[in-house]
Amino acid sequence: MHDMAEERVQRRLAAILAADVVGYSCLMERDEAGTLVAIKSRRKDILQPLLAKHNGRIVKLMGDGVLVEFASAVNAVQCAVELQNAMAAANADVPQDSRIVLRVGINLGDVMVEGSDLYGDGVNIAARLETLADAGSIVVSRTVFNHVRGKVKLGFDDLGEQQLKNIAEPVRIYRLRPDREAAMARPALALPDKPSIAVLPFTNMSGDPEQEYFSDGMVEDIIAALSRVRSFFVIARNSSFTYKGKAVNVKQVGLELGVRYVLEGSVRKAGNRVRITGQLIEAESGKHVWADRFDGSLEDVFELQDGVTQSVVGAIAPKLQRAEIDRTSRK
Structure with a gap:
């Protein structure tokens, strides 16, 4: 009986947002105390209010990053967009080499639950996507894209299939276009010269x-x-x-x-x-x-x-x- 219970791992479908600070080790080398204070204040003033607003739950907090669980892909994407906008606003008056800039990856998938911790491919894919994101950008998997398109007024760039480390199947990924207005003004973004x-x-x-x-x-x-x-x-x-x-x-x-x-x-x-x-x-x-x-x-x-x-x-x-x-x- 005991073995059966061991095997019946609790699973659920979740949208996982992984974010980390770009160039964290360089920031720490330059000014350890200042960097820690800045990250802490961004967490308190920006991240936590946004998570409360979009029903996100912190799964794990690392020095340079955070793993958040949402019950909805739409909430996760909206939260990520507002997070990046708020971070950019907070960086406006900060010198370039002291800025706290995030990159974000979001995946929707099956996760395994152990206490308050989550693990499994659903989480790993989000973490891998985040490493593919550029500074200040948001990358999502196809499952997220399929759930949110038509529900959010955002443009996406299809980055094609990517082979992710330790993930068997390739994952199709999409990058959020930061400014929808700019996208509307120039619909053929990367293809100016050929029809x-x-x-x-x-x-x-x-x-x-x-x-x-x-x-x-x-x-x-x-x-x-x-x-x-x-x-x-x-x-x-x-x-x-x-x-x-x-x-x-x-x-x-x-x-x-x-x-x-x-x-x-x-x-x-x-x-x-x-x-x-x-x-x-x-x-x-x-x-x-x-x-x-x-x-x-x-x-x-x-x-x-x-x-x-x-x-x-x-x-x-x-x-x-x-x-x-x-x-x-x-x-």
């Missing part, structure tokens, strides 16, 4: 789950073909497929993926016939640049896919270049 495009998963209109792989394959082919066109930048499939099955706001997609154009479409199958529609939208303005439909038979699915891909590429390449010329002349 950039995201191809969203096509909607399967036939209600036949068998057709799902067909429409997904179609999108993958289109992405691959567009990627071969040198004059524009295409977002990878795994980023655009995070929108699968969700109602999307094209403007939001443009901001989240940093693209100027979004291609969406649908696939409808009736008997042996397939109809594919596609439309190209300028993300920022929501303006339709191009739309068309393609009909064909299922006999030669691949030929149909190729036909669609070529037509889409053929239609889009000049349209994109045209739209680009219009857009730059508008400026």
Whole structure:
């Protein structure tokens, strides 16, 4: 019996925020007493009131950092944003080399409970993410991103899959954009010179789950073909497929993926016939640049896919270049 009880470890789902002070050892070498006083006062005046406000519980306090548990990913992210803003404000009058600057990692996952302590991958991933964050920034895992998007008015940059130390599976990570206004003013943040495009998963209109792989394959082919066109930048499939099955706001997609154009479409199958529609939208303005439909038979699915891909590429390449010329002349 005793062994059974030993094995039944208490687990729960938690959002874990890990934060630490950047360059802690240098700060301590420069001015140990001053650094400890500053960290203590930030803890009391900034961290604790914010944790009370967002229902965070301190799991562990280290000299240079803190581990906090939240019951909600939204609370954890909002708390992190307010924490970084308050820290920046408190640093405003402090000389550069004495500033207390945090980096933050947040993960949502299964944790194991032992007394007031937590452990397990849920905690370890948060700690690893925090080491990947730049000074003053916040990095979150995909589980957090999926829970908070649409619920918080924040932009995210997709940093792709990362292999984390001692974690078996790679983790997809996202960095919070500190200033949403700046993001809105410059939607194509990293891609100024080439027209950039995201191809969203096509909607399967036939209600036949068998057709799902067909429409997904179609999108993958289109992405691959567009990627071969040198004059524009295409977002990878795994980023655009995070929108699968969700109602999307094209403007939001443009901001989240940093693209100027979004291609969406649908696939409808009736008997042996397939109809594919596609439309190209300028993300920022929501303006339709191009739309068309393609009909064909299922006999030669691949030929149909190729036909669609070529037509889409053929239609889009000049349209994109045209739209680009219009857009730059508008400026």
